[in-house]
Amino acid sequence: MKLLLVEDEPALRNTLVDYLRQSSYVCEVAGSFEQALEKIKLYDYDCVVLDLTLPGAGNGLDLLRTLKADGSRAGVLIVSARAALDDRLTGLDLGADDYLTKPFHLAELNSRLRAIIRRRQFQGQPHIAFRDLLVWPEQAEVFVREQALTLTRKEYDLLLFLLANPNRVLTKEAIAEHLCGDAVDVADSFDFIYTHLKNLRKKLQEKGADNYIRTMYGVGYKLSVE
Amino acid sequence: MKLLTKTNRYYLLLTTGLFVLAGVGLYYGFYAALRHEVEEQLDNARLHLERRAATGQALPPTPFEYQLSVSPRPRPLGFRDTLLLDPTEDEMVPHRQLTFRLAVQGRPAWVTLRKSLVETDDVLEVVLTVLLTVLAVLLLSVVVLNRWLANRLWGPFRATLGALRSYGVQEHRVLEFAPVDIDEFAELNQVLTRFTRRLVADYEAMREFTANAAHETQTPLAIMQAQLEQLLQLPEMANPQLAGLVTELYQATRRLSRLHQALTLLSKIENRQFAPPAAPLALAPLLRDKARQLEPLLDARGLTLNLHLGAEPAGLHLHPGLADSLVHNLLQNAIKHNVAGGFIEVQLSPEALQISNSGRPLSGNPARFFERFQKHDAASASPGLGLSIVEQIGRYYGFRMSYTFESSGAIHTLRVAFA
Structure with missing residues (x-):
């Protein structure tokens, strides 16, 4: 691109x-x-x-x-x-x-x-593939090893945000502001990111996906490619 | 009180005073002069009679007995006022009389000469009436002339006043006036034109300054933030000590940037840099959007948000950015100062937007909640500008803000009443 x-x-x-x-x-x-x-x-x-x-x-x-x-x-x-x-x-x-x-x-x-x-990109079916994960943004559908995964809107947004930045440390601030809009002052409350990530991880694991969302302690999270 | 009424009042006071003085003066002046004239006539008659008596002639007969009376007995001498009955008019008439001693053909006699004062009174009356009428007409015409002049001459002044009244500072335009042929008003208009030109220039300078300051500050902040984010990606960041330092720097940069954005917004509102849009803005969709956006924050703390969205307030021409900021800060405030598992009730009616939330018991002075940098918790990383932004936006649009606290249940309510 x-x-x-x-x-x-x-x-x-x-x-x-x-x-x-x-x-x-x-x-x-x-x-x-x-x-x-x-x-x-x-x-x-x-x-x-x-x-x-x-x-x-x-x-x-x-x-x-x-x-x-x-x-x-x-x-x-x-x-x-x-x-x-x-x-x-x-x-x-x-x-x-x-x-x-x-x-x-x-x-x-x-x-x-x-x-x-x-x-x-109008032509073709754009999709995002990451390890055992396949996302069709057009339809907002997520598959883990060919099994459909049901996510809440925010969990889906979070996953897409991580997929856009693989192998990069995403700070809590960046995630919070991505989910709630950049006007939100989340300095006092990052706990909600933790909740959403926990749920997302759980759902991925239930479908047998690898644990590729890493916690970078005190800093943020990272979608690991290894 | 109108200038005209005020000047007229002084005119009236002065002329009325002069009238009274002139009336009194004239009355006594004329009265004295006419009496003197009568006395002179009586004196002349006395001289005439004395001359006749000296030559030994008898007193002349008189057609009116009351005009000349002779008595052999002594009478008080000199001028006196007296009342005599006028038989034809059948009323008592004031007379002036002169009594003197005379030797008539060898015998002493006391002669009294009288003259009516009625004619004198009449003259006095005519003179005073004419004079007072002239004065009254004069006074009236002064008032009328004044009124006419005021309407004519003060016209340009009223036009200037009208232009000023309809002048909005946020319009950023120079006031121009039609030429006036009265120096004072022309000068006034010139001064006003100069003032408004200055105002527009200052406003422009201020606007430019705020925009530049915002730009110049945000750019280095953007560089800092981007570099720190890049730094966080380095493999060396596996060292938790290093990662901790950079993260703190990064968070401080974010805080600074938020603080700066909030202050820029406040100064922009104060400088009235938000022109009202042509179309009215609906608050209900905005509230729904914001509620959806803040959902993760609500979920994380187990808060229930209930929107009771009634009819929209009529004709609310809010700037979309300010409306967004207003709603956002109100909701964020209700979330921030809530307790886990609490609630937020949002009520929109044509009269007001009201947000109630559960929370901790009241601490601090509610009157100071709207002040800048007021934090519930001094250690909080947020700058404490949310409610001052709400207050500024409210003041900008003339809304009335009120805060109430219900100690039973610890419910905080913020009400924004649309004017």
């Missing part, structure tokens, strides 16, 4: 590129409006991660307009420190697929990117 990351802050850009490449994306970068404009005019991307405030002759919303005017099929994820709701609405009105406010969890970024790419 080919991504374009448009972000003017070098430190953040480098971290994001590292992370996205680790997550097996082909990732190109642009640090200014002009660079980004040139790249979107020349190449096709599956998804563009777009910062709104950019140096140069335009901002992220202008790039978004260009993409839409060119009839690009690329998904657009806006990433901005401008939590201004009007920006968010304008962005989504202009045809962006999603909006993420800085700072965000890397795992959340990945999860959103996967969702966008999944939604954009």
Whole structure:
């Protein structure tokens, strides 16, 4: 999957590129409006991660307009420190697929990117396979060794979030905010994640799945590939 | 009181005072002058009679007996007032009389000359009437002229006032006025235009500053958070001591970021940077969404959430972001300060949104719950800004907030009454 990351802050850009490449994306970068404009005019991307405030002759919303005017099929994820709701609405009105406010969890970024790419791949039956696990996101169905697994909505969301970030430590904060929305202040109550994970593990084990959800003590959880 | 009424009142007081003074002065002045005139006439008559008596002539006959009476017996001398009966009018009429001694053909006689004061009274009356009428007309016309002038001259002022009254600071527009030919009002309008221009500029600067500050702070926070997350992925993190340090750093970054977001939101509300949307916003779907979103938190603590969603309040033009924040903070507050296995009752009616929840007994002063950085538990990692955000949003839209505590059952109720 080919991504374009448009972000003017070098430190953040480098971290994001590292992370996205680790997550097996082909990732190109642009640090200014002009660079980004040139790249979107020349190449096709599956998804563009777009910062709104950019140096140069335009901002992220202008790039978004260009993409839409060119009839690009690329998904657009806006990433901005401008939590201004009007920006968010304008962005989504202009045809962006999603909006993420800085700072965000890397795992959340990945999860959103996967969702966008999944939604954009119309042809074929997109599915996620992980070890003995098979998920059909379109139908929200989960199979363990060909047996259907019944999950609650939140358990399913949790599983999908873990599957989007295999072999990465997902912090409790990232999981909590993914499940309850990033406005939620869960600093005082992480206990609910524990409950959901316990239930998910139990259901997986009942169907004979391996125990690949690891607890990283005090930090979070990890979907182990070994 | 209107300026016009006030000035008119002073005018009236002054003119009435002057009227009374002028009336009294005129009356006595004329009265004295006319009496003096009568006395002079009587004196002239006396001189005439004395001259006649000196030449030895008899006193002239008089057609009216009361005008001249002669007595051989002494009478008090000099001027006196007296009342005599006027036979034709059949009433007592005031007269001025002059009595003097005269030797008429060798015999002493006391002569009294009288003159009616009635004509004098009439003259006085006419003069006073004319004068008072003129003064009254003058007064009335001053009032009328004033009223007309006020309507005409103060027109531009009222127009300015109207423009100011309908001016909303959050409109961020400069007030422009039609040209006025009265210097004072033109100056006033100029000053107001300058003020509003300044206001708009300040607002813009403030808005830009908040946006920039938010951006400039969130970006390093985003870098910190992303780097720390990457750090957590390193194999070295198998060392629990190291992992603990990084996790704490990571959590502190999250806290800082939340705190910053909350403060930015508060300052934006205070600066009224949220224009009301054209369409009214329905709270019921929002409440349902939020309840679904917060379900994991409710489940984890075994809380029961009951939504009693009645009719929507009419014409509630809330900004979607603020409405979201309001509902979110109210619910989160009810969850946070609840007890395990407790309940939350949400009631939406056209008049108010009311959230009741079970909780611990009241501690602290309820009046301070809405203040910033007020925490139930000082060790809590949340900054304690939720209710101040609720309060600010409420104040922004003119809602009335009230908090009640029912000690039987320890039920906390927050009520947001729509204006």
